[in-house]
Amino acid sequence: MLPAAPPGGASTHVPVIPQPRVPVPQVDHVLLALPPTAASASVLRALRSEGVSVSPVGHGIGVLDAVRARDPALIVLDVELPGPDQASVLAAVQSESPDTPVIAVTPRERRAGLLHLLRGDRDDYVLRPFAVDELAARIRLRLRMGPAVDHAVLRHGELVVDTEFGDVTVDGQQVxxxxxxxxxxxxxxxxxxxxxxxxxxxxxxxxxxxxxxxxxxxxxxxxxxxxxxxxxxxxxxxxxxxx
Missing domain, CATH: 1.10.10.10 (Winged helix-like DNA-binding domain superfamily/Winged helix DNA-binding domain)
Structure with missing residues (x-):
């Protein structure tokens, strides 16, 4: 037998209890501007396996466009990437995205010339050839640190001091x-x-x-x-x- 209808013919109403919204986790995005080598491929796999969103760029021409399109949380830029002069690319990236930290990858012999281009409060560098684990760990650490971090490179005008390696440059020249x-x-x-x-x-x-x-x-x-x-x-x- 069907249950009797409520008086007046009104239908039974079951209240809907709103469910709490589950926040969507924010995924950090990294622009990985490295030559297409086995080492860079390993870094790419290591970061993606941990849930980090990564865009690989293998040529200097595409770096600035990728920065504009993806608005990354971190940029890894090899200073010897094929294409335009990477000092100019680095300056353009810093101008386009001034709050985004950059990890520059450089051979040891170009380190001194690179230091005066880095912003001491947010940028970093890694020497090449690098260990895959080292670069991946540096990227993870930099993402955790947020938009600014104390750094071993101190800068005052055109005077740049690397307190880790003991390098000093004045107007781009090593002293x-x-x-x-x-x-x-x-x-x-x-x-x-x-x-x-x-x-x-x-x-x-x-x-x-x-x-x-x-x-x-x-x-x-x-x-x-x-x-x-x-x-x-x-x-x-x-x-x-x-x-």
Missing amino acids: SLSPTEFALLKAMLGEPGQVVSPDRLAREVWSEPASANLVQVYISYLRRKIGPERIRTVRGAGYVLEP
Whole structure:
């Protein structure tokens, strides 16, 4: 027997309980601009196996178009990719997508010339030939770090210092510094544009007490190598590292 209809002939209404919306996970997209080699293919497979969206580009001509089309979270760019001069491509990519970090892949002999092109707060580089695991790990780490990260490359104007490898470039030219000169420059880069006292430099550079005269001597050595206009003396106060 069918159940009796409700009074007035109204139909039975079963309320629909709305289900909570499940957020769709955001997938990071990486533009992998590397020559088509076995190593780059292995990196591509490793990233895709972990759910990372990857667009491979094997020629410099397609890099900028791919950046515009895919808006990647990270760009990996080989500086010896076939096609246009990759220094120009790198500059165009940075201009087109200024907040997107770049990992440049470079042979060791071109590293010094590359440093002044990198933005120290977001870009990185890997030496070629690279280990597949190393590059894949660097990409994963950079994606986790977000849009900006402290970096081993410090830049002040056209002065670029790689604190990991000890390289220094001025106006794109590599400069050779002694360990003490390098430590002095690194200490000044901690406060670029600010007056740094001789006492503070002495404490940071020398493990034993050093006189203001010794600091002055090494400041003069440093000026000869990076340019006298880049270190300004503030009489009675200390020194300022200018851009």
